[in-house]
Amino acid sequence: MTLYRVAPFLFFATTACALSAEPVARPEPAPTPTPSTASGPARPPAGQLPPAIPAPPAPVREEFRISGKLEQGGWIKGLVPMGTVSARLGDEEIDFDVNGAFFAAFDRDEGPVAQLEATLASGKVVTRELAIKPRSWDIEHVNVALRPSTSSEAFRKRRAVELEAIWTSRQKDTDAQGWRKDFIWPVTGRISGRFGSQRIYRGEPGSYHSGLDIAGGAGTTYVAPADGTVVLAEQDYSLEGQLLIIDHGQGLNSAFLHSSALLVSEGQAVKQGQPLGRIGSSGRATGPHLHWSLVWKDKRLDPLLFLPPMP
Ligand SMILES: [Zn+2]
Secondary structure, three states: OHHHOOOOHHHHHHHHOOOOOOOOOOOOOOOOOOOOOOOOOOOOOOOOOOOOOOOOOOOOOOOOEEEEOOEOOOEEEEEOOOOEEEEEEOOEEEOEOOOOEEEEEOOOOOOOEEEEEEEEOOOOEEEEEEEOEOOOOOEEEEOOOOOOOOOOHHHHHHHHHHHHHHHHHHHOOOOOOHHHOOOOOOOOOEEEEOOOOEEEEOOEEOOOOOOEEEEOOOOOEEEOOOOEEEEEEEEEEOOOEEEEEEEEEOOEEEEEEEEOEEOOOOOOEEOOOOEEEEOEOOOOOOOOEEEEEEEEOOEEEOHHHHOOOOO
16 A cells, blocks of 8 residues: 555655745645455555556746735735746845745835746846836926924934834744735725825925824724734834834735724734724824835835725
């Protein structure tokens, strides 16, 4: 009986080296030998190997495979070429799993062309040029001078500490898997601010709006748009108020600002659809709304490009 047995774990044991295995065809577990019956197939005599069945040729993936939103603030998911040892999008290193699956994204001001590049174990370099569709952002020209900063020394010190903590939390690699799935709306309501919108003050551009504002009503519960791990849960940041940051894995993370209550704590794993907090106007906000921003590495993304139409 043991002649038939092929240890299935051997297939997986060899995949520790990234991308040595083709992910498309997951190996079938070896059939469990069944006791032969009168009507069953004849077994070879003990000590003799069954006739060899030729294995189908392994599929070869020599190029990147991608799908997604090839536009400013958008994203792609896909597979790196087989045998890839390192990959990048422009200057940004791409993480990929043992099967070669990866996520990457495009900044608000990306383009018009971005380049994917993979270095294979053989030393060969595979590249792919991506045309990134430009967007037309909401730009408002105002005949007012850009307000000079009047912040105090005390504020600047406090702000530096907060920005450092935000940056540190975004570097955490929690192995969250939310990047793999389609996102859902954290809450529905009137869109009160769009990603990318910007004011130009007498020719001088102000900083653009880095997230999506949803005016869902004070106290309304919002939920996790994708699986993740809480990497920051702060009660009182100067601009963000109650601030929550969720890592979705592979360098992708969400931030939720201005909450009136946080329902999860740092280090906690959250599932898509799980309540995270309640909408408020803490920090610098003119009224209750959820500001949701999405970041991949250093790139700022448009949450609307991750979502189906609002239900
Ligand atoms: Zn906002």
